[in-house]
Amino acid sequence: MEHRLLNYKSAKVNLDELQDKVVILDFFDTYCSNCIAAMPKLQKLQDKLGDKLQIIVVTWQDSATITKFFRTNQYLKENKVKLPIIVSDTLLSKLIVHKGLPHVAWLYKNKVAAITFADFSKAEHVERLYQEGKIQLPLKNDFESNEPKTALGWNGAIADKGGSVLTGYSDGVPERGFTIYRDTMGYGTYGTIKNTPILAAYISIYTKIRKPKFLLNKERIAWEVADSSKYSYLSDKLSSREWLLEHGICYERKIMRNVDDAEFSKSALEDLNQLLGLDVYWDERIKDCLELKKLPANKVKRQITISDKNNMKSEDKLPVEGTDVLAFVVDMAKKYPPCIDLAKTDIKMEIGQFRTLEELNQQLATYGLVISKGRRAIEVLVVSKK
Template sequence: MKNKFILLLITVLLSPKIWAQKQIDRSKELTMGQLLPDIPLQDVLNYKGDQIDIKSFDGKVVILDFFDTYCTNCIAAMPKLQKLQDNMGDKLQVILVTWQDQKTIEKFYQTNSFLKENKVKLPTIYSANLLRSYFPHTSVPHTAWIYQNKVQAITYSDFVNSGNIESLYKNGNVQLPLKSDFNDGLKELQNISHTDSVIGSVKISGYKDGVETTGIQIKSDSISKLQKTTFYNLDILGAYTAAWSKINKPTFLMKNERIIWRVKDSSMYQYPKDSGGKNVWLLKNGICYERYDQIKRSELEQAEVILNDLNMFLGLKVYWSTKEMPSLVIRKLEGEKNKNIQLHNEDGGLGGTGVLAFMIDYQGNFPPVVDEVDARMNIKIKDYSSLEKLNEQLKGYRLVLSKEIRPLEVLVFEEIN
């Protein structure tokens, strides 16, 4: 149960997307190259009036950036969009778009200190059901590029930068990767014969345009009767860790300290933080994997096959080892070793010391955490700013974090010469 809860937290906290409803009506969808239809005036905040005419900006590049208030990545990108608007206002009009109502968005701007500090006050269309029907999506941020009242691109927000805006403004078009939440760019592996003589095939390729990033999927192909194993647009580190997790689910966050790079350039394998947006980086470094097998294997067995394929085709040797390193160890306070720590029934806290370890690791400014208590309890932590602050709060739970040197599991990447 603890492992499942930790993995759920990882999904919620680290996911770059906020998922909307599963069934989307695409009957009104606009695609690249299409002219905008007649669009009525849209209700808007942060504008000179209460309504905005999108087609009135035909002489500028119009960025429609779809967001909602639950999406941390959307909010984090808003200062960048504001700066672009401030610096390129004669060529650019950024318009934020959300399905949420006026009251919610007004409160969002009134109470969000991050937006206030960065002086974000971009025109924001709310209750935008019509625009969402023209640009359907299942995840945000989702960005539509309009120029001369024509749809020029539909992308991830990472690609919104001055260079791409200038290129579109100057040339009247821009070539950018397609963001499709419906995998419109995904095609079945070509040249697969569906006769009994086919043993199978393996294909590892680069980034696939118009395909949503997916984890490892293993299923039976209904036509060929072969077992089909795929993932799309993953970073190489992510591909390996996804495969390893099917063999032995991790109970810790994969921090940088837990990765040993014996390679010439680790930036090919893992996104370097704050280097221009992960989707831009994936365009160059992401990989796709498609495998068909006559042999039906278990998920664990197939994960081992994936790892062998990746090692062989990428020229790598990737394996788990141990390394002694500074760590924070969750312990019971002295004198509490023989006392059981009971589950607290009050609501609103972390569900145990395992979740506490994950949350401290997630802050990013502490050494890796080792949980030696493994207790289910409701722990409420408000301040993660320092080890001293954490220990002050943990006293009430008869716990302490101590600095120690420990042998920890590490994932080693070696390039084979």
């Protein structure tokens, strides 16, 4: 079967003609930022292993759209990306069915060798497939059922009598935090965690017990374990997907009666602590922080002038209702210590972009508020060994 190409030695390619090379089909579109960000890496891989490898990126978009995009995208031009592109694809996407992008298919000797994630497009995997004729990479499956396997009778050990099972990474299963299901006949409550880091698993359970009113950034995690890299992705050498292969967990639990989310989640929390030999709980620790306070009445200043207001368009402002939401917005910047709301007011504000706390405080003064550095006891999630 022939496919129309751009950036190739001919306008069409028959994949049968490439069977002596490893062929990587990388499905993308111009709306997928991760797809575009990965293309320089793919180009380097192609340049390095061109005698053994042919990378072809595949899109449903038409030739005119793609030609203009590659001609005008400065990032791709700077990185000299000139990968062959199958455009207006309608056939391959039906043969290699997917929902999420990027989506990667590996072919060799005219056979599909792997359907996997973009993280694994690396030289060592190409060499292994080329030399050995086969390869085992994690399966990317966009159509895994969300139903708990216990409910379908997959795990007979707990389907009929209840209990729990903890395993490692499960191939072909999409990541999913703690999810609760109930038997429609009233015979039990099920909970599942799929291919999730241990810390993320605990957080997803806790959100069903008590949702925090702040962003749970790294300063709010108190590690009391020998090696925190086993529990949360902190690697600068592996992609998150590669790390998950070794450290991700799957968990299933069933109680033989219908209970509410909070009760079931508490039982799952105790169960996971027991299975992993951990104690994960909320506590307070003394930490550097930002304190959001009300200004004293005699210090309130209106520092935004009429001209400032005219220069700041309404669409450039973020409507914020309450100081608790403002503290969350500051935490979202990920540039500062945790922001603690001491003002506790539901005042409505409009906050423009800010690069520094000084710029933010100029805006907050209008509302009688100020943010300053402090140190106090704040809520943290403690992760400790039993």
